[in-house]
Amino acid sequence: MTDFPDSHRDLLDAPVAAFSTVGADGIPQSTLVWFLHEDGELKLSLNNSRVKYRNLLKRPHCSLLLLDPNSQYRYLEVRGQVRIDPDDDYVFAGRVGAKYGADVREYDAPGTSRVMVTIEPTRVYPVDMTG
Amino acid sequence: MTDFPDSHRDLLDAPVAAFSTVGADGIPQSTLVWFLHEDGELKLSLNNSRVKYRNLLKRPHCSLLLLDPNSQYRYLEVRGQVRIDPDDDYVFAGRVGAKYGADVREYDAPGTSRVMVTIEPTRVYPVDMTG
Numbered sequence: 001m002t003d004f005p006d007s008h009r010d011l012l013d014a015p016v017a018a019f020s021t022v023g024a025d026g027i028p029q030s031t032l033v034w035f036l037h038e039d040g041e042l043k044l045s046l047n048n049s050r051v052k053y054r055n056l057l058k059r060p061h062c063s064l065l066l067l068d069p070n071s072q073y074r075y076l077e078v079r080g081q082v083r084i085d086p087d088d089d090y091v092f093a094g095r096v097g098a099k100y101g102a103d104v105r106e107y108d109a110p111g112t113s114r115v116m117v118t119i120e121p122t123r124v125y126p127v128d129m130t131g
Numbered sequence: 132m133t134d135f136p137d138s139h140r141d142l143l144d145a146p147v148a149a150f151s152t153v154g155a156d157g158i159p160q161s162t163l164v165w166f167l168h169e170d171g172e173l174k175l176s177l178n179n180s181r182v183k184y185r186n187l188l189k190r191p192h193c194s195l196l197l198l199d200p201n202s203q204y205r206y207l208e209v210r211g212q213v214r215i216d217p218d219d220d221y222v223f224a225g226r227v228g229a230k231y232g233a234d235v236r237e238y239d240a241p242g243t244s245r246v247m248v249t250i251e252p253t254r255v256y257p258v259d260m261t262g
Contacts, residue, residue: 015203016203018149018151018161018196020149020151020159020161020194021159022153022157022159023210025192025253026153026190026192027192027193027194027210027211027253028151028152028153028159028161028192028193028194028210029194029208029210030149030151030159030161030194030196030208031196031208031258032196032198032203032204032206032258059157061156061157061158061159062158062159063151063158063159063160063161065149065161065162065163067163067198067203069203072146072147072163072198072200073163075163077160077161077162079154079158079159079160080158122156122158127162127163
């Protein structure tokens with residue numbers, strides 16, 4: 001289990017994070033994502049039709065920037081490898097949806113499915129410049 | 132000059148963006164940054180002692196996610212190459228500081244300097260899920 005700093009533990013339950021992968025051209029690709037802190041780990045539910053999923057299959061590492069909704073000067077960067085597990089039955093997606101009061105299935109095109117992405121951090125970097 | 136979508140032009144003057152580079156280990160590195168929209172281009176002032184500057188010297192591409200301070204469901208991703216110009220006299224840093232009402236020099240350790248990073252977009256991707 002990752003040792004997240006006490007000073008930034010509240011951000012593990014923050015509403016949104018910036019998630020970055022690396023494209024085939026070597027250029028980072030970033031989007032805002034929902035995420036879930038569960039069993040001490042940071043996890044995402046990704047649709048398997050998305051670019052970020054395909055990036056992770058080929059280059060299984062990422063950065064997740066947990067944003068403080070109240071301050072642009074405080075955040076937690078988590079860099080690391082990813083572990084990808086199937087979530088065809090949407091069990092994990094359901095737990096993410098519960099955090100957000102949403103039915104994740106509504107966002108998915110027919111014929112697509114979901115995976116659970118678990119981040120295995122190699123670096124955790126807390127930032128607080130709120131003074 | 133880049134053709135930014137009208138729907139997201141306000142974000143070109145947003146207060147903060149998530150900036151991602153790629154580390155030597157291939158893992159994305161992300162931080163929140165100040166930026167300036169000037170002469171139709173997106174530019175950052177970086178201290179030359181920072182990891183992201185060293186990443187850009189070796190891997191001159193990035194992603195910049197312009198965040199809507201009022202909604203986590205609306206943002207503009209700009210991916211591309213970067214052009215790096217010296218800013219030893221802090222002329223550009225001064226213009227960034229003016230946007231934020233800050234003296235950028237106060238953040239810099241003695242013996243360090245600044246560069247101006249200009250993004251040359253290869254992809255501009257607007258997101259609006261505010262419904």
